[in-house]
Amino acid sequence: MASMLFEHTTLGQRVLFGTGKAAEHVAAEIARLSATRPMVIAAEPERALAEAATTGTTPVLWWDDVVQHVPVEVADRARAAATEHSVDAIVCVGGGSTTGLAKAVALTTGIPVIAVPTTYAGSEATNVWGMTEDRTKTTGVDEKVLPVSVVYDAQLSRTLPVGLSVASGLNGLAHCIDSLWAPKADPINQAMALEGARALNLALRGIVADPDDLTAREQALYGCYLAAVAFASAGSGLHHKICHVLGGTFDLPHAQTHATVLPYVLAFNAPAVPELAARLATALGQNLAEGQDAAVGAVYALNVLREAVDAPTRLSDYGFTADGLPEAVERIVKAAPASNPVAVTVENITGLLTEALTGATPSPAVLTTV
Incomplete structure (x- = not known):
């Protein structure tokens, strides 16, 4: 049927x-x-x-x-x-x-x-x-x-510094990942998001290897465009709600905040959407072995990319402190989409932000509520 x-x-x-x-x-x-x-x-x-x-x-x-x-x-x-x-x-x-x-x-x-x-x-x-x-x-x-x-x-x-190229490209990748399960996600924007993720994964590695590589920079523009088109259709998911709070309320830098928060939101949501997680892992160059957990594979693939390009890892590096956690959590829980794959609570968002604050290694959690 x-x-x-x-x-x-x-x-x-x-x-x-x-x-x-x-x-x-x-x-x-x-x-x-x-x-x-x-x-x-x-x-x-x-x-x-x-x-x-x-x-x-x-x-x-x-x-x-x-x-x-x-x-x-x-x-x-x-x-x-x-x-x-x-x-x-x-x-x-x-x-x-x-x-x-x-x-x-x-x-x-x-x-x-x-x-x-x-x-x-x-x-x-x-x-x-x-x-x-x-x-x-x-x-x-x-x-x-x-x-x-x-x-x-x-x-x-071409003159965009490598560090900012990486943060900006991971911001584009965040559009891809958020578009997989945002409120209006559909098969068309999921397809564009996954192709965008594939292009950005290769482009960022190429830019880090050679900042003057125009082919890599073309791929980055191509990937970020697909990411944005997917995002425009799918709408703003949990990742972007978190980053809008961190940017608007605490004045954290836009690209670096997206780059830092991304793996934690992926680890938060991926266990609830294993099919999409598996497709994302493949787009990021990680072919899952038979029986391998899809969420673990997707987060691992993103972590490998982040390590390869020396991505931002801690919100504390950009001025966010534990003192800001209660207000940030309150605002995020209020703004979070009801359709997020995992139910959002004060407790789990506090955990997510605490890990992003300190730079703990992102890993999928065992879900008790989906």
């Missing part, structure tokens, strides 16, 4: 991929949109990359006030500037914070966004926005914030 029943939405977006082609592709998209007053958003450290990516384009406004987690007051200043300069297109060049600010402007103005990512955050491929106010990060879904075009150019990520 047939059992496949789901509803899947594919977001409408133009993707232009090509190393060394950013300026050409950005100019073509500006022309396609008939825009004559573009605004470029790029943090000061990315100014040179943004100038390279917009060669041949004449912006009416350069904006470099970019802050992680997009504080509402920063978004309001950028919105006011865009309105004052009659901006008719936004080109954002940078990582997730830069894309997030462009989305915040688009949310209230409807100005189309052309995203030029220089990291592997993946925000460019989703219709999800996020802003922070009073130590609380709020997210939402709105078609206005989905960039109309994404321009991928591996050359622009």
Whole structure:
């Protein structure tokens, strides 16, 4: 008897991929949109990359006030500037914070966004926005914030330091893993998530071996795009709810927080979804032996990757302390999806965060409640 029943939405977006082609592709998209007053958003450290990516384009406004987690007051200043300069297109060049600010402007103005990512955050491929106010990060879904075009150019990520490349790539991998069992997960986004995980596993190893390996950096962009498309369809799972709390309330760095928390959430959920865990293990290069526990295999495969690329391992390295545990746990339990494979409690989330705080070796727990 047939059992496949789901509803899947594919977001409408133009993707232009090509190393060394950013300026050409950005100019073509500006022309396609008939825009004559573009605004470029790029943090000061990315100014040179943004100038390279917009060669041949004449912006009416350069904006470099970019802050992680997009504080509402920063978004309001950028919105006011865009309105004052009659901006008719936004080109954002940078990582997730830069894309997030462009989305915040688009949310209230409807100005189309052309995203030029220089990291592997993946925000460019989703219709999800996020802003922070009073130590609380709020997210939402709105078609206005989905960039109309994404321009991928591996050359622009070449200067991204190896450590940040790893953290950013593992953030992309978190999109893959969360998409396997997020509230609206379906077979289509699971397939994209697993292919994204396969690509990112190989790409990150390649970047660590040779930071100038453009083939590896192309694979990282490819993988992070698939991850983000899957995430946009599947929705935000437990991993992202945890990281939004840690980032918005405690101002922990975005990519490093995702990279650190990921194996603990996988170890938490994988025992309840053995078939998906087995497929993930295979995507990460670990072929399970007959009778091998799928959850153990998936966590082992992720741990092997993390060790190979010297991934972040402790939240304490980024300023989180045991004093923050009670508030973090309270906020996470309140935000956790009801559909998570494992029932979320104060006790098990306290355990998860304590392990992530101290860097304990992630391993699947014996579940008493599924």
